Amino acid sequence: MTIAAVDYDGLIPNNVALGQDVRVKRALEKWHPGYINWWNDMGPEGFQESLVYLRTAVGVDPKGWAKFDYVRMPQYRWGVLLAPQMEGRKIPFGRHKGEDVWQEVPGEYRAMLRRLIVIQGDTEPASVEQQRHLGKTAPSLYDMRNLFQVNVEEGRHLWAMVYLLQKYFGADGREEAEALLERRSGDADTPRMLGAFNEKTPDWLSFFMFTYFTDRDGKMQLEALAQSGFDPLSRTCRFMLTEEAHHMFVGETGVTRIIQRTCEAMKEAGIGDPHDIGKVRKLGVIDLPTIQKKANLHFSLTLDLFGSEISTNAANAFHAGIKGRYRENRLTDDHQLEHDTYPVLRLIDGKIQNEDAPALSALNMRLRDDYVADCNVGIGRWNKVIESFGIPFEIKLPHVAFHRHIGEFSKIKADVAGSVLADGDWSARRRDYLPSDEDRDFIESLMRPQFEPAKFASWIAPPKVGIDNKPGEFEYVKIV
Numbered sequence: 047m048t049i050a051a052v053d054y055d056g057l058i059p060n061n062v063a064l065g066q067d068v069r070v071k072r073a074l075e076k077w078h079p080g081y082i083n084w085w086n087d088m089g090p091e092g093f094q095e096s097l098v099y100l101r102t103a104v105g106v107d108p109k110g111w112a113k114f115d116y117v118r119m120p121q122y123r124w125g126v127l128l129a130p131q132m133e134g135r136k137i138p139f140g141r142h143k144g145e146d147v148w149q150e151v152p153g154e155y156r157a158m159l160r161r162l163i164v165i166q167g168d169t170e171p172a173s174v175e176q177q178r179h180l181g182k183t184a185p186s187l188y189d190m191r192n193l194f195q196v197n198v199e200e201g202r203h204l205w206a207m208v209y210l211l212q213k214y215f216g217a218d219g220r221e222e223a224e225a226l227l228e229r230r231s232g233d234a235d236t237p238r239m240l241g242a243f244n245e246k247t248p249d250w251l252s253f254f255m256f257t258y259f260t261d262r263d264g265k266m267q268l269e270a271l272a273q274s275g276f277d278p279l280s281r282t283c284r285f286m287l288t289e290e291a292h293h294m295f296v297g298e299t300g301v302t303r304i305i306q307r308t309c310e311a312m313k314e315a316g317i318g319d320p321h322d323i324g325k326v327r328k329l330g331v332i333d334l335p336t337i338q339k340k341a342n343l344h345f346s347l348t349l350d351l352f353g354s355e356i357s358t359n360a361a362n363a364f365h366a367g368i369k370g371r372y373r374e375n376r377l378t379d380d381h382q383l384e385h386d387t388y389p390v391l392r393l394i395d396g397k398i399q400n401e402d403a404p405a406l407s408a409l410n411m412r413l414r415d416d417y418v419a420d421c422n423v424g425i426g427r428w429n430k431v432i433e434s435f436g437i438p439f440e441i442k443l444p445h446v447a448f449h450r451h452i453g454e455f456s457k458i459k460a461d462v463a464g465s466v467l468a469d470g471d472w473s474a475r476r477r478d479y480l481p482s483d484e485d486r487d488f489i490e491s492l493m494r495p496q497f498e499p500a501k502f503a504s505w506i507a508p509p510k511v512g513i514d515n516k517p518g519e520f521e522y523v524k525i526v
């Protein structure tokens with residue numbers, strides 16, 4: 047593996063020798079002002095002049111790829127960075143398994159590849175748009191900085207996808223790149239492409255749940271695309287995954303710190319019953335049942351991103367060698383799956399049951415299963431915190447049939463345990479499972495900014511360690 051140095055001299059930092067690629071360099075330079083306009087219009091509201099202690103990628107060596115410094119966000123060096131090319135890499139799965147990976151787009155798969163890149167690309171600016179109001183209510187400068195770090199990196203992920211479109215897809219790639227700047231999260235006329243990316247992120251608990259659950263969908267998709275036989279896509283996704291890990295860290299530790307603070311406050315006040323919501327809320331912390339409801343909401347919205355359980359598109363993309371499975375390279379079957387089956391949860395005679403389906407058609411289901419397992423790891427850590435306080439409460443993922451809008455279970459109403467409910471029962475119990483207006487109002491009432499270094503809002507504990515090993519009193523954002 048050779049590690050290409052990053053060229054920081056031009057307008058667009060890159061390790062793809064953009065200086066020698068005049069056509070693509072020009073296309074990206076032409077796209078750049080529109081991107082900056084989008085960032086100024088739709089990026090973090092009210093903090094564009096502030097100095098934020100951000101990491102910027104300066105290389106793609108996993109051991110030391112980032113440097114930290116104060117940056118005004120519109121001046122962040124968004125660049126095009128691909129993981130190093132692996133000598134002799136072969137297509138790892140599908141009908142072309144074992145052939146050399148493609149360095150150019152294979153004509154027969156062009157439309158499929160473009161679609162996958164555009165869909166991935168569309169999610170990146172969408173989350174920045176969804177989170178743009180949160181700076182104003184940040185519970186600390188540390189958290190504000192983490193929010194902005196996630197935001198600038200989602201911006202860079204957009205650059206990553208736009209580079210692929212500009213470089214490999216000619217005129218229609220350029221059109222798609224423009225359209226990525228035109229759609230808007232939640233807009234009635236020009237929404238973002240996927241449902242969860244048009245929802246609101248109104249408060250910081252939502253933000254942490256979003257980065258925990260929805261950025262983790264991003265991780266799964268990137269892992270599957272990192273296996274691609276189209277090598278530039280694989281290399282792009284491999285580097286994006288390095289950044290993505292931080293987004294999930296923000297989500298997981300954010301929720302952990304909220305739980306920690308709630309449990310501490312309950313203990314100090316001598317409250318043993320986690321369901322005594324009125325009393326817990328009077329302490330200025332978020333009660334555990336409300337945290338559970340937020341998890342139910344974000345988990346179920348994110349499951350919809352995996353698409354239908356049975357999918358010809360997914361089968362085609364795998365068969366073609368374009369999109370693999372989660373960590374395909376660690377699996378030990380034939381990587382072609384033409385004669386295999388996979389158990390899929392389906393609705394059969396009104397009951398939720400497993401049924402074997404052809405493995406190729408069931409790839410969305412399989413990726414979703416891997417996702418659920420990955421979600422459960424961090425939830426185990428949340429529960430350890432609750433347990434350490436001796437509070438009888440456990441955060442649980444709802445059943446995959448709960449609150450679904452896409453796929454097998456979109457036709458039914460199920461409770462969090464996966465029992466099918468009559469419509470009337472669902473309406474009556476919905477507020478037990480999902481945040482109600484009162485829950486939202488309560489959380490909103492807590493969203494008061496805390497901009498003094500080393501201080502934190504009442505409802506969240508400080509982190510165990512600072513970013514870049516900075517001490518507690520460090521001023522992560524100098525607000526201008």
Ligand SMILES: [Fe+2]
Nearest residue numbers: 170200203264
């Ligand atoms: Fe991203």
Ligand SMILES: [Fe+2]
Nearest residue numbers: 261264290293
């Ligand atoms: Fe992300």
